[in-house]
Amino acid sequence: MARINNSLRAFVALAMSVVAVSASAPTNTAGDLGPGGTAPVRPFRLDQVQLGRGLLQEKRDRIKEFVQAYDERRFLVLFNNQAGRPNPDGVEVPGGWEEGGLLSGHWTGHYLTALSQAYADQGEDIFKTKLNWMVKEIATCQDIITARMNNSNGTKETNSNSTAANWVPTHPGYVGALPEDTVLRLGPPRWAVYGSDLSKNTWAPWYTQHKIMRGLLDAYYNTNNTQALDVVVKMANWAHLSLTVGDKNQPGYTGNLTRSDLNYMWDLYIAGEFGGANEVFPEIYQITGDPRHLETSKAFDNRESLFGAAVEDNDILVVPADKIPGRRRAQRLHANTHVPQFIGYMSVFEHSGEQEYFDAAKNFYGWVHPHRHFVHGGSGGNYPGSNSNSELFQNRDNIANAIAEDGAETCTTYNLLKLARNLFLHEHNATYMDNYERGLFNMIAGSRADESSTESPLLTYFQPLTPGSSREYENTGTCCGGSGMESHTKYQETVYLRSADGSALWVNLYIPSTLNWAEQGFTIEQETEFPRKDTAKFTITGDGPLNIKLRVPAWIRKGFQVTVNNSPLPDATVDPGTYLSLSRTWASGDVVEVRMPFTLRIERALDRPDTQALLWGPVLLQTLGAPPANQTYHQLSLYRHLKLDGDYARAAAVQVSSKGDPVFTFAGSDGNLTARPYYVGDTQAASAYFRRVEPNIVFGTFDTKIANRKRNDGLPRYDIPVANVTSPGNDGPTFLDIVWDSAPFETHDAFVGTVEDVVKSFVAQGAFTQEEGETIVKGATGAKDELEV
């Protein structure tokens, strides 16, 4: 029974009238809509870029096939239940976590985003038709639920799962797949915790609200659906009341939420992890001009622990058991739900201009990259002595000892890419795009199975790093299944960016695509088979001045070349990890060609340099098969193949698969090893890391017979101990590692000079005797022919 007294009625009426005014109020913050809309560098609308044929289009089309075939009515079943509306016979809930349990609604949000992105890309009506229908139905549910506030006969039933649901909301505007109560109970006076009891627990209610709101905003941005905007503004008004007035009809209610109450809520494991909820409200503030929405986004500032620590750059992602900040946070923080909080802080910064929000996001990103960053672009995992929840962040600087079977959740990478992109829009530091590219072409591309299905999204959850493990694809109704539907329908979103004044075009990614930049009168077509091939050709249509900034990837080792209309650039020196400016007055038909030779490289884990990965340009390679039973890792010895240019391609034979993917063969100690791109989406056992075994100092086939010792310097010290692992450990770089880090060598004399210098430092530290040092230098000198290119 709802008891709405007169004063409460007046309050509700007032709140509703504010809704009406604010929704039609003019925009009061300048800029374009959506993330980055007020930044100095801004995204294009998704429908301004079309993806061309290639690897990513193949992945996209498989997801589009699924999204298109899926019966959208299934997403409405739970919403209708909450609105007390009937459902058609035989239409089932999607399943997974979208089945009536406490995370329900999140997948509906992801699906809305995926539909609008799928539509933006090629404009097929089917996606818009499905989207419009869903938005209309959700709007109806919202209206029905809110209207119950005026019914005198509603009940306060909280876990209703039936078509007769008629619980009465506390505040107007709520809509979801679950009763409003599952959100409100997180706060005072009940402080619900994570669990599965529908009548008293909660899962991650604000995470869920965010997904639905994001889906509606994306529907508005990508397809101009104004009804979606109307629904999301009402949801935002509801959110404001829930986070200020709170659970006012609850016995024991003591008044508006305080900052302390909010801090207490957000520090709670899972239940309080609000994901990117704070991201949407500043955008709604921009659209409506209603400052309450900016206030709502700030309600999510976790000022008791994480937010303040991030502003101060005090890395507290994992803390010792006796030094846990705040009143009830866990020792280790959850990766996927905390990354998007900083995407939200970026949004607050973009619409309030308050620097501390930017600083928090930038500093947090710095804790993950490089300190917790695996070679495929992921983060998070277990380590010896930690609890066994690999969805959590590992301790700082732990890469080699955090390699886990079920670490590196795919949706964490989805969120890290968003954060890197948003930071780039403000700072234009190419490192963000190097990281974005790594995550996109490896983990994200690799998250989708290379087969078609209209039954399952065939997406990964964890992307295991334990050598010899295989990926699993399914994920209906999970976080990663949701963010995956999004990732594969927005491959065009970061290929190009533009300066706010339209004078510069940033070309960040080499992906076949066409940019239609009507505002500046340019169309730019990029033809490339990247990452299967290492060239790209841009054809410009349109006339006038424009500064085209081409990304020079950090992985370039040699021979990056750019020609304009077949003429090489006069000043041809380029720095990998920067942008190259082509600022000129362009004429229709101008052609820019880029050659960016891929090389075979290794990358070392920062805490254990003999734990390594093979990369081909931007592409991580995985060795196939499980390591032999007596070894944890595949082992490779590679230095004997190197010549003065230091090119690891000499260590492998390469072939091209029927798809055009490179396949390398290495002679391993346990037989030949096949290595192929990480993005190949099948279930073969494979390893992203191998163990480098270089027992002796060799120069080509010449073996000095002297052990290739380690100097044991420069290793990071774990902030939180790893059981049974000495920190910083004695796994430092070897003599040959240090020598070859200086490659390429112009001449054999230069090589010998480097060997002499490194020998000197090893002798000085007592790692070699004087005599051993002399033998090594003699070996290097004598190996002239061996090392000559």
Ligand SMILES: *[C@@H]1O[C@H](CO)[C@@H](O)[C@H](O)[C@H]1NC(C)=O
């Ligand atoms: C809610 O409904 C779903 C099916 O629609 C069912 O699987 C689930 O068990 C129900 N939950 C409760 C608490 O009745």
Ligand SMILES: *[C@@H]1O[C@H](CO)[C@@H](O)[C@H](O)[C@H]1NC(C)=O
């Ligand atoms: C309740 O009824 C009043 C009077 O008809 C109306 O002004 C108000 O908007 C209604 N409130 C809701 C939440 O529907």
Ligand SMILES: *[C@@H]1O[C@H](CO)[C@@H](O)[C@H](O)[C@H]1NC(C)=O
């Ligand atoms: C009581 O609820 C039913 C449906 O739940 C509705 O049809 C009826 O109009 C309500 N009565 C009043 C007085 O609001």
Ligand SMILES: *[C@@H]1O[C@H](CO)[C@@H](O)[C@H](O)[C@H]1NC(C)=O
């Ligand atoms: C949405 O509206 C804008 C401005 O009217 C227009 O430029 C854009 O093409 C429209 N987008 C879609 C997907 O209809």
Ligand SMILES: *[C@@H]1O[C@H](CO)[C@@H](O)[C@H](O)[C@H]1NC(C)=O
């Ligand atoms: C409670 O919050 C609302 C805003 O949602 C505000 O209008 C009201 O003044 C607050 N009440 C108190 C006592 O602060």
Ligand SMILES: *[C@@H]1O[C@H](CO)[C@@H](O)[C@H](O)[C@H]1NC(C)=O
């Ligand atoms: C540490 O080593 C001991 C002795 O080998 C072993 O019993 C224990 O399980 C190890 N601890 C962890 C966390 O691996």
Ligand SMILES: *[C@@H]1O[C@H](CO)[C@@H](O)[C@H](O)[C@H]1NC(C)=O
């Ligand atoms: C870009 O970011 C990287 C990584 O944080 C940093 O090392 C580098 O100094 C930055 N570059 C510039 C130009 O700020």
Ligand SMILES: *[C@@H]1O[C@H](CO)[C@@H](O)[C@H](O)[C@H]1NC(C)=O
């Ligand atoms: C594993 O066994 C093979 C074959 O017996 C042997 O060649 C190899 O050295 C062993 N590896 C290790 C790490 O013991």
Ligand SMILES: *[C@@H]1O[C@H](CO)[C@@H](O)[C@H](O)[C@H]1NC(C)=O
């Ligand atoms: C290993 O690969 C090399 C080419 O890299 C080839 O010549 C050799 O036959 C292969 N060995 C086996 C056992 O397959």
Ligand SMILES: [Zn+2]
């Ligand atoms: Zn996930």
